Amino acid sequence: MAKENQELRKVGLKVTLPRIKILQVLESAAEHHMSVEDVYKALLDAGEDVGIATVYRTLTQFEGAGLVTRHHFDEDHSVFELNRGDHHDHMVCVESGKVIEFYSDEIETLQKKIAEEHEFDLIGHTLILYVKPKK
Amino acid sequence: MAKENQELRKVGLKVTLPRIKILQVLESAAEHHMSVEDVYKALLDAGEDVGIATVYRTLTQFEGAGLVTRHHFDEDHSVFELNRGDHHDHMVCVESGKVIEFYSDEIETLQKKIAEEHEFDLIGHTLILYVKPKK
DNA sequence: CTAATTGCAAAAGCTTTGCAGCGCA
DNA sequence: TGCGCTGCAAAGCTTTTGCAATTAG
Numbered sequence: 001m002a003k004e005n006q007e008l009r010k011v012g013l014k015v016t017l018p019r020i021k022i023l024q025v026l027e028s029a030a031e032h033h034m035s036v037e038d039v040y041k042a043l044l045d046a047g048e049d050v051g052i053a054t055v056y057r058t059l060t061q062f063e064g065a066g067l068v069t070r071h072h073f074d075e076d077h078s079v080f081e082l083n084r085g086d087h088h089d090h091m092v093c094v095e096s097g098k099v100i101e102f103y104s105d106e107i108e109t110l111q112k113k114i115a116e117e118h119e120f121d122l123i124g125h126t127l128i129l130y131v132k133p134k135k
Numbered sequence: 136m137a138k139e140n141q142e143l144r145k146v147g148l149k150v151t152l153p154r155i156k157i158l159q160v161l162e163s164a165a166e167h168h169m170s171v172e173d174v175y176k177a178l179l180d181a182g183e184d185v186g187i188a189t190v191y192r193t194l195t196q197f198e199g200a201g202l203v204t205r206h207h208f209d210e211d212h213s214v215f216e217l218n219r220g221d222h223h224d225h226m227v228c229v230e231s232g233k234v235i236e237f238y239s240d241e242i243e244t245l246q247k248k249i250a251e252e253h254e255f256d257l258i259g260h261t262l263i264l265y266v267k268p269k270k
Numbered sequence: 271c272t273a274a275t276t277g278c279a280a281a282a283g284c285t286t287t288g289c290a291g292c293g294c295a
Numbered sequence: 296t297g298c299g300c301t302g303c304a305a306a307g308c309t310t311t312t313g314c315a316a317t318t319a320g
Contacts, residue, residue, distance in 0.1 A: 011299060014294060036285085051302040056285060075207060077284085091250065094258055102249055110242050111264055115226065118237070120266035123229055127262050131245055131255035149274060149319060171310085186277040191310060212309085 011065035018050045022058050026068065026082040033071060033079040033099055071098065073128060089127040102129075146200035153185045157193050161203065161217040167213040168206065168234055208234065209265060224262040 006021040008015045025042045026034065034042070038053045059080050062068040068080045073092050089107075103123040107127070115122040139158045143150045160177045169177075175190045185229075194215050197203040203215045208227050223260065226235040242262070248258040 008146060014299065016294070018301070027213055051303090053286075053303080054301055058303085068141075070210070072207060072210060073142070073204070075213065078210065091253065091255065093255065100253060104245060104249055107242055107245050107249075110239060110245070114237055114239055114242075115264055115266045116269075118226065119226065119264070119269050120226065120264075121269050122264060122266055124265040125263060126265075128260060129255075129257060130259040131250045131253070131257055134254050134256050135252075151275065151278070151319070184277090188278080189276055192276085249308075 002122060009066065011067060013061060013065060018048075019055050021046070021048050021050065021060055022055065023067075023082075026080070031099075032081050032101075033073070033105075034081075035079050036099070039080070053089045071128075072126075089129075091129040091131050094130050095132050142202065144245075148200060150194060153183075154193055155191050156166060156181070156183050156185065156203075157190065157197075158217075161215070166234075167207070167236075168214050169216075170214050171213045172212070174215070206263075207261075226264040226266050228267060229265050232269050 004020045004027075005015045007023060008019055013019060021043055022039060025039050025046070026134075029042070031038075033049050036052065036055050036059060039059065040050070040052045043050050043055070059068060059070075063080070066083060068082055070078045070080055072078060072088065073090065084102070088101040088103045091102055092098070093100070111125055112122050139155045139162075140150045141156055142158065148154060156178055158173055159172060160181070164177070166173075167220075171187065171190050171194060174194065175185070175187045178185050178190070194203060194205075198205050198215070200245070201218060203217055204216055205213045206225065207213060223236040223238045226237055227233070228235070246260055247257050253255065
């Protein structure tokens with residue numbers, strides 16, 4: 001599978017086994033959002049012998065390279081999500097912990113408008129809806 | 136000043152000197168958003184002799200009691216803001232670190248609508264706009 | 271008086287870093 | 296071959312916790 005190699009080369013990172021493996025974990029994960037622990041355990045489960053320090057370093061590098069995005073759904077752990085080229089925000093169910101992705105053009109537009117009204121350019125944003133199932 | 140005493144009693148917390156002092160710091164601070172360190176230093180500067188553990192415990196209790204709200208503008212430190220009864224979101228200038236509060240009825244409404252469309256009730260949300268000054 | 275609260279210091283995470291050895295280009 | 300990368304273990308940070316002394320009601 002040369003796909004990972006290309007992705008790494010494209011962002012100027014050396015193609016190494018740990019990096020390829022971490023990319024593969026993120027690409028094939030059932031859950032798009034994984035913590036460092038999640039990734040680390042997935043690697044161990046797959047029989048890979050990487051240190052958790054490498055997972056930390058690698059995910060941080062991937063973030064810097066724009067390969068992944070870091071989220072903070074709860075105040076502790078970061079979770080990482082592979083960038084698939086589409087922007088979206090998140091809805092987190094407070095009961096099940098399930099994460100749902102959504103996108104609202106209207107909200108995006110309003111955010112930009114609000115920033116402009118204050119004489120600012122919008123660089124980025126964090127929007128998380130905390131929800132629970134309707135009864 | 137009995138105002139703090141009442142606020143504490145109202146939420147069922149014993150009225151103690153550290154709690155009163157911490158409330159006063161939050162009420163009189165120039166900046167609405169303070170980290171544990173900020174509060175701790177303000178207390179020391181005021182000549183108060185409290186342990187930082189107490190500041191952590193107290194702010195967490197205040198949060199549980201609804202007296203303050205905890206925010207995570209950057210991924211490290213929490214910052215706390217005294218609840219003054221109005222809901223608002225935040226805009227953070229990535230250059231100066233300045234925090235601006237804003238409120239958009241339209242965004243609030245859209246959020247609720249989006250949650251509903253997914254068969255959820257909206258419990259809360261986090262919205263932070265990262266901005267920089269227009270050139 | 272009794273239970274809650276506090277301060278100190280130790281413990282507990284999670285994350286980062288130093289360094290020697292290993293691996294990619 | 297040379298520089299970057301990795302693993303390990305140690306160090307760092309922020310936050311939490313145990314406990315004896317103190318304080319509020």
